[in-house]
Amino acid sequence: MKLSIINGSPRGASGNTEKLLEHFINGFSETAGNSTEKFYLIKERPDFEKLKGVFLDAEILMIAFPLYVDAMPGSVKEFFESLEPLKNKRPDLRLMFVIQNGFPETYHNRFVERYCEKLAKRLGCIYEGSICKGGCEGLTVQPPQLVEKVFSGFHNVGKSFGETGKLSPEVLSKLARPEHLTPENMKLVIPMVNNFLWDGLLNKNGAMDKKFDKPFE
């Protein structure tokens, strides 16, 4: 199988989406004969000519993006709009998505996931499914065992897809855990994110005293 990947993160190769993709690709590539190619959406705007070519030529196309204001980033929507003239030109193209978000729960992704499924149908392609995962912000500051769980999860999904050519619902729902947080986990996770991730970054930037600034009041 040949898998073409578009990393739709506005952070390009330096973001969390890239790290998740690397682990997915490692798992996918364990099966002999599998190969991948990867493109960065942010480098191709605003005309997306190269990516339109990828859409026309790919065997399986995976579009990955982080959740921005509960949907695809605006730049990813620009790309979707550029595909409008290519509707129904690839009835054999297998289309899949990776949607990752920075909240601790995966549930936030479920709404744009429905959009992605509809988009595949609208383009006249085969929808293979969406790999959804929350808890993907601050992968560099999260406890190593949590990060390892996310990475090995993506490795496993990649491996399973590489072997079977299908995204199994069981594998996807296992990766998506936690879909919601329990009240106990909520009490644990929220202060951890606020103190370690956000205060850590604010401190590093010497901006702690400005964190509640209201510049537009």
Next chain:
Amino acid sequence: MKVLILNSGGSDSAINPIVRDLRDKLSGDGIETGELILRDMNYSPCRGCFNCWVKTPGRCVFKDDGDVLCREVLHSDYVIIASPVIMGYPSAMAKNALDRIIPLIHPYLEDIDGEVHHMKRYEKYPVMGLLLEKSGDTDDEDITIITDIFQRAALNLQSRLGFVKLTTSSVEEMANEIINN
């Protein structure tokens, strides 16, 4: 009360006449209105650097019209995103504008009804409305998906979704939704 319209329609869009009529109607009722024509503005897509949360809190590092978007949205009671539906979703132009108002909220997370969302940065946020212009391929399912996503987006922007209307809706109906919000 102040109503702001973020107009992402083109110059010949069906959005323009209905926005004009809506503004006339609201003005007649003594409501202040404003409009930002997004195609005439200059703002980059959000690059996800989070500097607006952790380096220059509340303010984007880009020096473009993103500041205007933030200021105008914050100082409104009702913000209507008026957009054509393109490939089943409001325009990239509208989405890029929405992505650029995240400096208005705080990076800190909190528990809102059993889900994790961002905290407020300011005391008060406007109610959101959606005015959509259907395309040839827009169906009811698209409108449902858009509505569900924007309810979530409103929640994350410390707002709520007041209405979703089409350019075929009556201006009176829309004005009443705003007045009675």
